[in-house]
Amino acid sequence: MPLLVIKVNRLSAVFWDVDGTLADTEMEGHRPAFNKTFEELNLPFHWDEELYNTLLAIPGGLxxxxxxxxxxxxxxxxxxxxQVRDRKRLHYLERVRQGHVKLRPGVRRLLKELNRAGVQQWIVTSSGSASVMALLEQIQNDIPHFDGVVTSDDVSAGxxxxDGYLLALNRSGADGAASLAVEDSAAGLSAATAAGLCCLLTPSPWDASALCDASKNAAAVLDHLGEPGGPATVRSGPTCQDGTVxxxxLETLLSVPDR
Structure with a gap:
C-alpha cells in the first residue's frame, strides 16, 4: 500500500480582511458612528447590538x-x-483615534511573524479607503507595514x-495556490474561495452562529488567532499546536495529499 506523503507549500502571501478580522471595528467603531450620524441627520434608525448583529450579514455599511x-x-x-457616508466616516475616525477599536487576539503576533519570514501581507476589505487608513495610522507603530491595500474604492463589486481578492492577487504577483485569506464572515469566505484562495475563518463573536453552514468551505475555523496564555479554539480544521496560529x-492549511 503506497504511503501518503503530505506536501507543504511555502506561504506566498496572506490577504487580511479588516472589519471583524484584523480588528474589532464593528460594535464599538462603525455601529456607534452610524447611530450618531442617524441622530444628526434626523433619520429614524438606531442600531443596537442585536439588530446590528443581524445586519452584519449584509456586506458594506451603506x-x-x-x-x-x-x-x-x-x-x-x-x-x-x-451625507451618511461622509458624517459617519468622521465619527468612525474619531472613535479609532480615541482607541475604541482594538486588534483581535493574535493578530499583532502573527503579522510580525509573517513579516519576519518575508511573507507578503495585503489588506482586502469592503470598507472604504479613509476608514482603513485611519485604522492603520492608529496602529502603525504596533504592526509591520502592509505590502498593499485593496478597498471598496478599488473595485466595482464588493x-x-x-473582485477585491483577484485584484490583490494581480497586484501582488503572489501564487494563488500558495496564498491564503483570513476572514470573519460568510461574505468574505465566499469572496476568497471564489478567487481560488484557501481561507482561514475567525468569526467575530456576534457572527459565529451565522457561519455554521459556510464554515464547511473554510480550510479551518477558529474563534481567534490565539495568544500565549489565551489559546484559540479550533471549531473545524487541523489541530492548532499550543492554540496559536x-x-x-498556515502552511499546513495549504498542504495537499500527494501519493
Missing part, C-alpha cells in the same frame, strides 16, 4: 443601511446616503464578489 431602510419602508436618496499552521 448597502447595509439601504437594505435596512427599505425594509422599514424608508427610501433614502443618493444625497442622503452620501464581497461576496471575488503560526506560519507553520
Amino acid at each position: 448597502r447595509r443601511l439601504k437594505v435596512h431602510a427599505e425594509d422599514r419602508g424608508v427610501m433614502l436618496s443618493q444625497d442622503q446616503l452620501d 464581497k461576496p464578489a471575488p 503560526t506560519l507553520k499552521y
Whole structure:
C-alpha cells in the first residue's frame, strides 16, 4: 500500500480582511458612528447590538443601511446616503483615534511573524479607503507595514464578489495556490474561495452562529488567532499546536495529499 506523503507549500502571501478580522471595528467603531450620524441627520434608525448583529450579514455599511431602510419602508436618496457616508466616516475616525477599536487576539503576533519570514501581507476589505487608513495610522507603530491595500474604492463589486481578492492577487504577483485569506464572515469566505484562495475563518463573536453552514468551505475555523496564555479554539480544521496560529499552521492549511 503506497504511503501518503503530505506536501507543504511555502506561504506566498496572506490577504487580511479588516472589519471583524484584523480588528474589532464593528460594535464599538462603525455601529456607534452610524447611530450618531442617524441622530444628526434626523433619520429614524438606531442600531443596537442585536439588530446590528443581524445586519452584519449584509456586506458594506451603506448597502447595509439601504437594505435596512427599505425594509422599514424608508427610501433614502443618493444625497442622503452620501451625507451618511461622509458624517459617519468622521465619527468612525474619531472613535479609532480615541482607541475604541482594538486588534483581535493574535493578530499583532502573527503579522510580525509573517513579516519576519518575508511573507507578503495585503489588506482586502469592503470598507472604504479613509476608514482603513485611519485604522492603520492608529496602529502603525504596533504592526509591520502592509505590502498593499485593496478597498471598496478599488473595485466595482464588493464581497461576496471575488473582485477585491483577484485584484490583490494581480497586484501582488503572489501564487494563488500558495496564498491564503483570513476572514470573519460568510461574505468574505465566499469572496476568497471564489478567487481560488484557501481561507482561514475567525468569526467575530456576534457572527459565529451565522457561519455554521459556510464554515464547511473554510480550510479551518477558529474563534481567534490565539495568544500565549489565551489559546484559540479550533471549531473545524487541523489541530492548532499550543492554540496559536503560526506560519507553520498556515502552511499546513495549504498542504495537499500527494501519493
